[in-house]
Structures are given as C-alpha cells and as structure tokens.
Amino acid sequence: MKLVFLWLLLFVFTFSATTFGALNKTPRLSLINRSLKDPNAVSATVSKDLQVFFYNQTLDHFNFNPESYATFPQRYFINFKWWGGAKTHAPIIVYLGAEGPIDRDIEILGFFTENAPGFNALLVYIEHRFYGESNPVESSGDPDSVEAMAKSVKNETLRGYFNSAQALADYAEILVHLKKKLHAHKSPIIVVGGSYGGMLASWFRLKYPHIALGALASSAPILYFNNLTPQDGYYSIVTKDFKEASVNCYNTIKKSWNEIDRVASMPEGLAILSQKFKTCSPLKDSFELTDFLNSMYAGAAQYNAPPKYPTTRICNGIDEASNAPDILDRIFAGVVAYQPNKTCYNMTSEVSQTSIGWQWQVCSEMVIPIGITSNVSMFPSSPYNVQEFIDDCKKMVLEDISNSILAVKTTEGSHCLDILNSKKTDPDWLIKQRTEEVNIISRWLRKYYRNLGVSKE
Amino acid sequence: MKLVFLWLLLFVFTFSATTFGALNKTPRLSLINRSLKDPNAVSATVSKDLQVFFYNQTLDHFNFNPESYATFPQRYFINFKWWGGAKTHAPIIVYLGAEGPIDRDIEILGFFTENAPGFNALLVYIEHRFYGESNPVESSGDPDSVEAMAKSVKNETLRGYFNSAQALADYAEILVHLKKKLHAHKSPIIVVGGSYGGMLASWFRLKYPHIALGALASSAPILYFNNLTPQDGYYSIVTKDFKEASVNCYNTIKKSWNEIDRVASMPEGLAILSQKFKTCSPLKDSFELTDFLNSMYAGAAQYNAPPKYPTTRICNGIDEASNAPDILDRIFAGVVAYQPNKTCYNMTSEVSQTSIGWQWQVCSEMVIPIGITSNVSMFPSSPYNVQEFIDDCKKMVLEDISNSILAVKTTEGSHCLDILNSKKTDPDWLIKQRTEEVNIISRWLRKYYRNLGVSKE
Structure with a gap:
C-alpha cells in the first residue's frame, strides 16, 4: 500500500484520448480522477460569499x-468570507486554474x-484561458462546452495564444487589477495550483516574484521535461505501487x-475479448482494451x-x-473490484474540454516525455521517441532546491490530495503534510509582515 | 561641476526627432552622446579574437x-581571447544590445x-532584435540602414514583435544555445547593459534567474515608469547640474x-534667430531652435x-x-563653447535607426513619463499628460533594494560611463565605481564557484 509520493516532483499523468503504446502519449493532469467519484469527501464550504467576476483580459x-x-472575458471567483481586509494587509490566496473548467475545482479545494479562517485570507480562483467560460471563442454559457473548445483549437491563429506564458500573464494582470x-x-499573495496548475504556480513565482510572495505547487511535475527526468519515471512508480500492493498482482498484470x-x-479474438471484459460496444482494436487497462492502473x-487505496x-x-485458470478473467476481476456494479465497461475515451485542450497544450508546448523501457515494468515496452538519452536521474531525488524553494516529501500520497478537502478518515501523514505546508506559508507571511512593519510603517 | 549621479536609477534621456514642448517626448538612451565625439578615449582592444555569428532566432x-x-538571423559577437574555457567553468560576460546597431558599442565598452583578463571571461555581445543586422526585414548588409528599420516599423504585424519581452527571450535562447x-x-553568466540595455539586464536577471547569475545595469532608469518616479525627475537633475556649474548660467538659460x-x-523673427544661431538652413519654426538647445543642455x-564636463x-x-547685451548672444556663446569651430549649426534632428526604432518602442511599450512642471526648472513648463499624480518620490532616493540588488552610488557621474573605456584622465570616483562593480561581480562568482565545488564536484 505504500508508495513513494514525491510532492512537487511527481510523475503524475494518466493517458486519455490516445491509444496505448502510441508515441505521442497525452498526459492528463487533473486534480482528481474523474472516472471515480468519492462520495465520502467532506463538502467544501462554498458559501454565498463566493462571487463570480469576469475580467476583460488581453489576448496577447x-x-x-x-x-x-x-x-476576452476571463472568469474568476472571489470568496470574501474570511478576509481580514485591506487595512490589515490580510493575505490573498489565489488558485491558478489549470486544464479544465474551474467550477468543480473550487468545490473540492479544501x-x-x-x-x-486561520490566515484571514481572501480567496481568489482564476480560470485558465480557453477553459470553461474563459474561452476567447464566443461562449455558449455552458462552462463544459466541448464545441467551444473544439472551435478554438481548430482556429490556427487563436490557439496560438493558448499557452502557459499567456496564462501566467493573465493571472498577473488580474491580480494587479484586484x-x-x-x-x-x-x-x-500566495499562489496555489495542483498538477499542471502547480507548475503554473511555480513558474508564476519565478516570473512574477513582485506579485506572488510564495507558491504552493501540489503534485507538479516541474522537472518532467526533456533531459531532466527519465522517461520511465512515471510508469516505474505506477509499477512500484502495484508491486508493493501485491507481487502476485504485479506478475499477473505484467x-x-x-x-x-x-x-x-x-x-473472433476481438469478440472474445469484448465478451470477457463486458465492453459496452464491441472492440474494434485490442488497443482500446489495453488503453483502458493502462489508464485504470495509472489512474489508480x-x-x-x-481510505480506499x-x-x-x-x-x-x-x-x-487467483484460482481462475484464464489470466484475463483475473484481470477482469481487478476491473470489477475497481468499478463494481457496472453492466458494461466503456473502452472508448470520453471527449471533454480537457481532453481536447490539454492535447493542444501537450502538442504545442507541454512536451512531457513519458515512455516505458524497463524490463521490470508491469507494462509492455513503449519507448518515448527521443534521440538523446536522459541522464539526470538524480533529479528524481527530491531535495529542497534552496532555502526558499522547499520540498514537502511524504512516503505515501495521492495526486494533489494535499490541497483537496480533508476527510475524517485522513491518515496522519496527510494531516502532517498539510500542516507543514500551512506552516511554511505562515512563515512567509510572518516574515512579510515583520518586514512590512519595519520598513513601511 | 558636481552632480548627483544615481547609478542604476538615473533619468537619462535626451530628446530626438520631436519638437520641444510636445507631450509625446521621445527619450533616447544611448551609451554615448553621438553628437560629441571624444577622441581622447583609449581605444578598446578589439582583437582578431572577436568573431561574428548569426543565430537563427525565433520571431515570437x-x-x-x-x-x-x-x-530571422540575429547577430552576435564572441571574443574568445581571455576565456578560461569550459573545463574550468570560466564565466561568460554578456552585453545585451540596446536601441541601435551593436558595432559601435563593442568598440567603446571598456x-x-x-x-x-581578470575574470578569464568569455565576452559575448548580442545585438537587439530589429537593430543593425538583426532586423527580420531582409537586410541590405548595412547595419546602419535606415530603410530596413523604417520598413519594419511600418509593417503592422512585424513591428508587434519588436519589444523588450521578445528581446529578453532572444538573449535567453542564444545563451542557452551557446x-x-x-x-x-x-x-x-553575468549580463551587462547600459541605459535601456541596463533595464534589459535587470529584467533578464528577474525573468531568467536560471540563466544569469547576476546583472550589471549601468545608468538604467528601471523605475522611470508611471507612478514610480515624478515626471520632473530627469529635467530637475539637468537643471541642478547647470545650477551647480554656474548660477548665472542657469539664470541666463532660464x-x-x-x-x-x-x-x-x-x-522676420525666424530670420533673426536663424542668423543669430548660424543655423545651416533657415528656421521654419522656433521649436527647431528650442528643441536643439534643449537637447544640447540635456545631452551635456x-x-x-x-575630463571635459x-x-x-x-x-x-x-x-x-556676460557683457553681451542680448541674452541670445550669450546663449549662442554657450553653443559655440560646446561645439566650437562649426561653420553652421544643424537644428533639425537626424533620422537614424535608433530614432525610428526607439520611437516605436516608446510609443508601444517604453512609456517613460518625462515632463517639466517645476518653477525652478531652467526649462519652460511642459507637463507630461498623465491623469494621476506621481507620488513615490522616495523612489528617487537610490538605496539597495535587497542584499542581492545592489546600488552603486556616485556623487558625480556621466551616463553609462562606468562601462565604457577607461581613460588616463579618469577621476578617482569613477575608478572607485568601476572597482566596486567588479568587486561585486567577483563576489557573485566566488560564491558560485564555492557552491559549485561543494555540491557538484
């Protein structure tokens, strides 16, 4: 059940909308695994104090x-409920939206x-350009509109402005305005983001140090770019997790x-597989099945x-x-255990704003090389097509980069869990991780107010 | 003869290509005053080790x-003569080109x-995009071509890429490549720039801290933007300089x-003025004369x-x-003292790459509000047209911004003189200023190599 969870530097992707084994894999970096809803989560306090605004944002x-x-109108939310106000210079905690509509994120960002309340903080949530209701293409008012996203990434000129540098500048402009x-x-201002949004938070602090006092980057794979992290990083940890859960399970999957x-x-092989895995529609290619299984293991x-692990x-x-003679029956038993009570299993990837938008971002900019070359991987070989070998394995060891860039490590973990709603069932390490993050931010703020007192007041 | 010279934060502009009193004044920020050549300068050691390169630069x-x-091809020069080499991790000192062809800068950057030699440093000089031979418009091979510049700033789409953020990214890309x-x-890498180039050096260290270890910004008015420095800043110092030189002189000009x-x-007033000031062609407007005089005083x-002051x-x-009854004869005596032995004086501004290019940069981005409102100014009133008053007068007092952003102050000074060729006649304060700058850079490098030794070797 244990896994090495490297906060800040984790290899945190699932595949979607591509076939397994393809070279141009598309990592997805959402806060939560949307394929599995967890009804046990304590609902976030989304109060009437949460107000929506639109900022007239510069395209370029x-x-x-x-x-x-x-x-174009960019959407952001402000929660005034706990703010100590401008007169006391009370802090502003800002969520930097990532690759999807911001609505659901707000609900789960505990x-x-x-x-x-502890920080007397103003809460600001800013939606990432092109997602949700912040799409430069005329919006239908539906924040989940797949059509608007499809339209904007088809527009050769418009999509050129759909990138991280512009998104960071959006956040800077809104925060200065605010x-x-x-x-x-x-x-x-403390900026916070998860996964891709966590990378944005790190980069924001780097590029706009005069605007953000500090950044919390949850599960942000900031070093998973060419020459910094081995391509096997992500899947070797997935494999390790399964091996630690059960060696027999690992061998079976392998x-x-x-x-x-x-x-x-x-x-009739595909028909046999379709029947064995209760697919909702007949398989057209075995890739559909292997991609489905790959996504399930990686997502898990x-x-x-x-508490579900x-x-x-x-x-x-x-x-x-394990008594079933056919190995595929054993694999299917794993599928059922993961998603019980389903009459059939949908093997085709769902098309969403995120799958379309993130695909563009991955193809144009977020080139994160993930591949499988290791013999001990429980996945079949699928090397990433790069010419140069990736040497900087030491980068995989997470250490504090400096006195001011702090790494909060945990031996266990789950993607972005630290910034999501806390639950009654939270284990000690998670509580400790969250406390440490809050303590670090408190130190930044104390130092800030101390300096403010000395030099300005 | 004394003047308050604020290194790093000085108000360092002359006007060109605009009429005096116009609201949209165009500051120019060159390293040297090209209207006055100084044959006494010790010639820089431009050796055969200086090689020219062209980098295939990204437009956007x-x-x-x-x-x-x-x-487009971007020009840069490398001087290998004194470099200690990659094996000893010897430093790289980089000149960030500014608003003109880079050729002449290289000669005078002592x-x-x-x-x-003292740093065993590689010297790199990179030309700013759109200037010299680094113009995306097909170049004639003439680095001073006014036509190429005129063509590119007339091109609505192309000129959009003519800005500081793109220039900084150019430098980053070339340095990573190098x-x-x-x-x-x-x-x-230590980046160095003068005036506008000094602002670029400051901003480069801010935006690309992973590429530049430190920056030397000579005479860079980084805080002369809206709401940070009073509009009178620049001309109040010009006035002060003249008042300190001679109160009678100040009163006469006023x-x-x-x-x-x-x-x-x-x-026939313009004819009288043309005759009195020996203009090369008859004045068409008295603005030509007042602009000429304004530029002369500001440039001085x-x-x-x-040693000429x-x-x-x-x-x-x-x-x-002072015995001449007509005040204008006294003023003209000042003109002659400044530029002796001329048969006539050219009152019309010369059109150059810099005047055209910098005009675009000022109009699109480098909005530096300079105006004259003070009663004690020796110049006539000419307020800058901004709605809000500029309050942060304290910013005019140069202090170290932090432990790592150091201000090197001198009570005397001249624009960018610290990074130009040294002369036998250099006064003590200038030698001391240069020594202090070199010492600071030496400390950065010592710390760098100390850290490198501990953690990497």
Missing part, C-alpha cells in the same frame, strides 16, 4: 500586433476554505498484455488516496481470483 | 501561431575588455526661452563625463559672454 500580453489588443480595486496594495495480444490475433496509482482494491480483486 | 517566443515559428555549443554548462519666443513672434548633463563648458561660454 507579449506583442503589439493589431490582434494582440483583442480581449486547502482554501479550511485555511482561509489589488488596486480592493486597495490591497500591501496584501501579500503477463496479461501478451495474452491479450494472443487472443486478439485469433479468429496516481490517485491512490486514502484503489491500487489495493484492484490487486485484491486480481488476487482473490 | 510566446505564442504558437503559424507566424510565430518564423525566424568594461568588457578591461575586465575579461552554453550547449561550448559545453559550458557550468560557466556562470530667461532665454521667453526671449526666443518674443523674437520669433516679431516680423546626461553625458557630463570627465560639457555642462561646465557651456556655462563657461555663457558666463564669459
């Missing part, structure tokens, strides 16, 4: 072309509502891929949150079926 | 539009060639503007370098003519 922050001056509007010139290929190559490891659940299913 | 670093991927090419991954206006309004103060020279001319 970096050039002075005629089209650069175009604007870190904000749980810590705002501090002015609220007369909160001396209120320190052997299963060849068996799927063998059956698929038989006459990435979001291996207490999905890797353990899958392995329990597989291990309990 | 911040977007992924089809045209973003366009490239700071580089004089300190390279370190790779030279296998100099552990060679620390009174002269009304007299020019009075004569200009007379019948901004580039008030030893042009403010003193002008004032000596004015004071020695």
Whole structure:
C-alpha cells in the first residue's frame, strides 16, 4: 500500500484520448480522477460569499500586433468570507486554474476554505484561458462546452495564444487589477495550483516574484521535461505501487498484455475479448482494451488516496481470483473490484474540454516525455521517441532546491490530495503534510509582515 | 561641476526627432552622446579574437501561431581571447544590445575588455532584435540602414514583435544555445547593459534567474515608469547640474526661452534667430531652435563625463559672454563653447535607426513619463499628460533594494560611463565605481564557484 509520493516532483499523468503504446502519449493532469467519484469527501464550504467576476483580459500580453489588443472575458471567483481586509494587509490566496473548467475545482479545494479562517485570507480562483467560460471563442454559457473548445483549437491563429506564458500573464494582470480595486496594495499573495496548475504556480513565482510572495505547487511535475527526468519515471512508480500492493498482482498484470495480444490475433479474438471484459460496444482494436487497462492502473496509482487505496482494491480483486485458470478473467476481476456494479465497461475515451485542450497544450508546448523501457515494468515496452538519452536521474531525488524553494516529501500520497478537502478518515501523514505546508506559508507571511512593519510603517 | 549621479536609477534621456514642448517626448538612451565625439578615449582592444555569428532566432517566443515559428538571423559577437574555457567553468560576460546597431558599442565598452583578463571571461555581445543586422526585414548588409528599420516599423504585424519581452527571450535562447555549443554548462553568466540595455539586464536577471547569475545595469532608469518616479525627475537633475556649474548660467538659460519666443513672434523673427544661431538652413519654426538647445543642455548633463564636463563648458561660454547685451548672444556663446569651430549649426534632428526604432518602442511599450512642471526648472513648463499624480518620490532616493540588488552610488557621474573605456584622465570616483562593480561581480562568482565545488564536484 505504500508508495513513494514525491510532492512537487511527481510523475503524475494518466493517458486519455490516445491509444496505448502510441508515441505521442497525452498526459492528463487533473486534480482528481474523474472516472471515480468519492462520495465520502467532506463538502467544501462554498458559501454565498463566493462571487463570480469576469475580467476583460488581453489576448496577447507579449506583442503589439493589431490582434494582440483583442480581449476576452476571463472568469474568476472571489470568496470574501474570511478576509481580514485591506487595512490589515490580510493575505490573498489565489488558485491558478489549470486544464479544465474551474467550477468543480473550487468545490473540492479544501486547502482554501479550511485555511482561509486561520490566515484571514481572501480567496481568489482564476480560470485558465480557453477553459470553461474563459474561452476567447464566443461562449455558449455552458462552462463544459466541448464545441467551444473544439472551435478554438481548430482556429490556427487563436490557439496560438493558448499557452502557459499567456496564462501566467493573465493571472498577473488580474491580480494587479484586484489589488488596486480592493486597495490591497500591501496584501501579500500566495499562489496555489495542483498538477499542471502547480507548475503554473511555480513558474508564476519565478516570473512574477513582485506579485506572488510564495507558491504552493501540489503534485507538479516541474522537472518532467526533456533531459531532466527519465522517461520511465512515471510508469516505474505506477509499477512500484502495484508491486508493493501485491507481487502476485504485479506478475499477473505484467503477463496479461501478451495474452491479450494472443487472443486478439485469433479468429473472433476481438469478440472474445469484448465478451470477457463486458465492453459496452464491441472492440474494434485490442488497443482500446489495453488503453483502458493502462489508464485504470495509472489512474489508480496516481490517485491512490486514502481510505480506499484503489491500487489495493484492484490487486485484491486480481488476487482473490487467483484460482481462475484464464489470466484475463483475473484481470477482469481487478476491473470489477475497481468499478463494481457496472453492466458494461466503456473502452472508448470520453471527449471533454480537457481532453481536447490539454492535447493542444501537450502538442504545442507541454512536451512531457513519458515512455516505458524497463524490463521490470508491469507494462509492455513503449519507448518515448527521443534521440538523446536522459541522464539526470538524480533529479528524481527530491531535495529542497534552496532555502526558499522547499520540498514537502511524504512516503505515501495521492495526486494533489494535499490541497483537496480533508476527510475524517485522513491518515496522519496527510494531516502532517498539510500542516507543514500551512506552516511554511505562515512563515512567509510572518516574515512579510515583520518586514512590512519595519520598513513601511 | 558636481552632480548627483544615481547609478542604476538615473533619468537619462535626451530628446530626438520631436519638437520641444510636445507631450509625446521621445527619450533616447544611448551609451554615448553621438553628437560629441571624444577622441581622447583609449581605444578598446578589439582583437582578431572577436568573431561574428548569426543565430537563427525565433520571431515570437510566446505564442504558437503559424507566424510565430518564423525566424530571422540575429547577430552576435564572441571574443574568445581571455576565456578560461569550459573545463574550468570560466564565466561568460554578456552585453545585451540596446536601441541601435551593436558595432559601435563593442568598440567603446571598456568594461568588457578591461575586465575579461581578470575574470578569464568569455565576452559575448548580442545585438537587439530589429537593430543593425538583426532586423527580420531582409537586410541590405548595412547595419546602419535606415530603410530596413523604417520598413519594419511600418509593417503592422512585424513591428508587434519588436519589444523588450521578445528581446529578453532572444538573449535567453542564444545563451542557452551557446552554453550547449561550448559545453559550458557550468560557466556562470553575468549580463551587462547600459541605459535601456541596463533595464534589459535587470529584467533578464528577474525573468531568467536560471540563466544569469547576476546583472550589471549601468545608468538604467528601471523605475522611470508611471507612478514610480515624478515626471520632473530627469529635467530637475539637468537643471541642478547647470545650477551647480554656474548660477548665472542657469539664470541666463532660464530667461532665454521667453526671449526666443518674443523674437520669433516679431516680423522676420525666424530670420533673426536663424542668423543669430548660424543655423545651416533657415528656421521654419522656433521649436527647431528650442528643441536643439534643449537637447544640447540635456545631452551635456546626461553625458557630463570627465575630463571635459560639457555642462561646465557651456556655462563657461555663457558666463564669459556676460557683457553681451542680448541674452541670445550669450546663449549662442554657450553653443559655440560646446561645439566650437562649426561653420553652421544643424537644428533639425537626424533620422537614424535608433530614432525610428526607439520611437516605436516608446510609443508601444517604453512609456517613460518625462515632463517639466517645476518653477525652478531652467526649462519652460511642459507637463507630461498623465491623469494621476506621481507620488513615490522616495523612489528617487537610490538605496539597495535587497542584499542581492545592489546600488552603486556616485556623487558625480556621466551616463553609462562606468562601462565604457577607461581613460588616463579618469577621476578617482569613477575608478572607485568601476572597482566596486567588479568587486561585486567577483563576489557573485566566488560564491558560485564555492557552491559549485561543494555540491557538484
């Protein structure tokens, strides 16, 4: 059940909308695994104090072309409930939206509502450009509109402005505007993000140090770019998680891929596989099945949150079926354990704003090389197609980068769990992790107010 | 002869290509006052080791539009003569080109060639995009081509990419490329710039801290933007310089503007003024004369370098003519003292790459509000047209901004003189200023190599 969870530097992706084994894998970096809802979560305090605003955002922050001056409405939310106010220079905690509509994130980000009272903090949530209702293409008012996203990434010129540098500049512009509007010139700003949003938070502190006093980057794979982290990083940890859950489970999964290929190559093989795995529609290619299984294993490891620990659940299913002679029946028992009570299993990836938008971001900018080359991987070999070998393995060891860039390590963990709503069932390490993060931010703020007192007042 | 010279934060502009009194004044920020050549300068050691290169530069670093991927050749120079080499991780000192062709800058930047031996440093000089031979418009091969610049700023789309954020990203890309090419991954980089180039150096260290270990910003008015520095800043120091040179001189100049206006309004007034000031062609407007005089006074103060101290020279001319009954004859005596032995004086601004290019940069981005509102100014009132008053007068007092942002102050000074070629006649304060700058950089490098030794080797 234990896994090495490297906070800040974790290899935190699942695949979607691509076939397993393809070279251009598409990592997805959401806060939560949307395929598995958890009804046990304590509901966040989304109060009437939460107000929605739209900022008239600049399309292109970096050039002075005629089209650069175009604007679009960017959505953000403010929760005033706990704010100590501008007069006391009370802090502002800002969530930097990531690759999806911001609505659901607000509900589950317990870190904000749980810590705002202690910090007397204003809470600000800003939606990432092109997602939700912050799409430069005329919005239908539906924050989940797949059509608006599809339209904007088809637009060769418009999509050029859909990138992280522009998103960071958006956040900077809104925050400068907000501090002015609220007369909160001396209120320190802490930016927070999860996964891709965590990378944005790190980069924001780097590029806009005059705006953000500090950044909390939850599960942000900031070093998973070329030449910094080995391509096997992500899947080696998924494999490790399963091996730690059960060696028998690991061996079963490792052997299963060849068996799927063998059956698929038989006459009526796809029909046999469709029947065995209760697919909602007949398989057109065995890739559909292997991609489904790959996503399930990766998602279980990435979001291996207490109290359910999905890797353990899958392995329990597989291990309990160890008497079944067909290895594929054992694998299917794992599927059922993970997602029980389903009449059929949908093997085709759902198309969403996130799958379309993130695909563009991955193809244009967020080139995160993930591959599988290791013999001990429980996944079949699938090397990432890069010319140069990746040497900086030491980067995988997470250490504090400096006195001011702090790494909060835990031996267990689940993707972005630290900033989500706390639960009664939270284990000690998670409580400790959250406390440590809050303590670090408290130190930043204490130092800030101490300096403010000495030099300005 | 004394003037308060605020290194790092000085108000360091002359006007060009605009009429005096116009609201949209165009500051120019060159290293030297090109209207006055100084043959006494010790020639820089431009050796055969200086090689020219062209980098295939990305037009748009911040977007992924089809045209973003366009490239243009960007010129840079490397001087290998004194470099200790990649194996010893010897440092790289980089000049960030500013608003003009880089050729002449290289010749006069004594700071580089004089300190390279002591630092065992590689010297790199990178030309700013759109200037010299680094213009995305097809170049004629003439680095001073006014036509190429005029063409590019007329191109609505192309000129959009002519800005500081893109220029900084250019430098980052070339430096990353260079370190790779030279296998100099552990060679620390110090960036240096003067005036606008000094602002670029400051901003480069801020935005690319992973590339530059430190920055030397010579005479860089980084805080002369809206709400940070009073609009009178620049001209109040020009006035102060002249008052310190001679109170009589100051009073004479202060009174002269009304007299020019009075004569200009007379019948044949412009002809009288043209004759009195020996203009090369008849004045079409008295603005031509007042702009000429304004530029002369401002240039003299901004580039008030030893051993000649042009403010003193002008004032000596004015004071020695104090018996002349007509105040305009006294003013003209100052002109002659400043530029002796001329058969006539050219009152019209010369059009150059810099005047055209910098005009675009000022109009699109570098909005530096300079105005004259003070009663004690020796210049006529000419308020900058901004709505809000500028309050942060304390910013005019130069202090170290932090332990790592150091201000090197001198009570005397001349624009960018610290990084230009040293001369035998250099006064003590200038030698001391240069020594202090070199010492600071030495400390950065010592600390860098100490850390490198501990953690990496």
